[in-house]
Amino acid sequence: SAVISQKPSRDICQRGTSLTIQCQVDSQVTMMFWYRQQPGQSLTLIATANQGSEATYESGFVIDKFPISRPNLTFSTLTVSNMSPEDSSIYLCSATGGWKDTQYFGPGTRLTVL
Amino acid sequence: AQSVAQPEDQVNVAEGNPLTVKCTYSVSGNPYLFWYVQYPNRGLQFLLKYITGDNLVKGSYGFEAEFNKSQTSFHLKKPSALVSDSALYFCAVLSGGGGADGLTFGKGTHLIIQP
Numbered sequence: 001s002a003v004i005s006q007k008p009s010r011d012i013c014q015r016g017t018s019l020t021i022q023c024q025v026d027s028q029v030t031m032m033f034w035y036r037q038q039p040g041q042s043l044t045l046i047a048t049a050n051q052g053s054e055a056t057y058e059s060g061f062v063i064d065k066f067p068i069s070r071p072n073l074t075f076s077t078l079t080v081s082n083m084s085p086e087d088s089s090i091y092l093c094s095a096t097g098g099w100k101d102t103q104y105f106g107p108g109t110r111l112t113v114l
Numbered sequence: 115a116q117s118v119a120q121p122e123d124q125v126n127v128a129e130g131n132p133l134t135v136k137c138t139y140s141v142s143g144n145p146y147l148f149w150y151v152q153y154p155n156r157g158l159q160f161l162l163k164y165i166t167g168d169n170l171v172k173g174s175y176g177f178e179a180e181f182n183k184s185q186t187s188f189h190l191k192k193p194s195a196l197v198s199d200s201a202l203y204f205c206a207v208l209s210g211g212g213g214a215d216g217l218t219f220g221k222g223t224h225l226i227i228q229p
Contacts, residue, residue, distance in 0.1 A: 107156060
């Protein structure tokens with residue numbers, strides 16, 4: 001199984017600023033994903049991070065708000081741009097070696113926007 | 115589009131008793147089903163999955179789940195509950211349509227094991 005780390009683990013940010021979250025996997029993986037878990041809610045897929053090309057976003061999420069990079073097979077970043085209090089959530093990255101393989105999750109980044 | 119339903123927000127079980135956490139799904143194509151557990155202030159931990167084969171799947175920490183195609187269900191079970199099993203449980207589905215889709219999660223079920 002893949003071991004996934006995220007930085008930062010938590011942050012408190014001011015409205016209108018941006019935060020970049022890093023996700024590092026301990027081995028090369030085929031697919032990486034970003035999810036959001038709003039307070040008391042389930043997980044919602046934000047996008048698939050594609051290596052060497054633009055991320056694939058789910059309905060309701062746009063690149064200008066959540067730009068994603070994936071420069072190689074072990075690393076990805078998610079930026080939450082122009083933040084508002086509604087962006088306060090836990091952001092989790094996941095990784096898998098293949099489409100039907102198990103997705104393993106990072107510990108999450110707890111973001112609070114004031 | 116795929117969806118997952120977990121009809122119970124909370125399940126209460128006495129320690130030592132069997133437990134069941136319910137999950138039903140809706141997908142076009144073959145379903146690929148997963149259970150994850152989330153402890154407070156921690157990420158998601160994988161428990162088990164059904165891809166193909168035997169309908170009864172065994173996973174981590176003594177958990178198992180039964181895939182029932184006719185009822186479109188994938189209930190999580192454990193013969194004897196432990197207090198340490200208390201956590202938030204998520205059922206998830208990956209559609210069988212191929213591509214690079216992520217998981218669709220149910221809303222989660224809080225499992226509370228009473229000593």
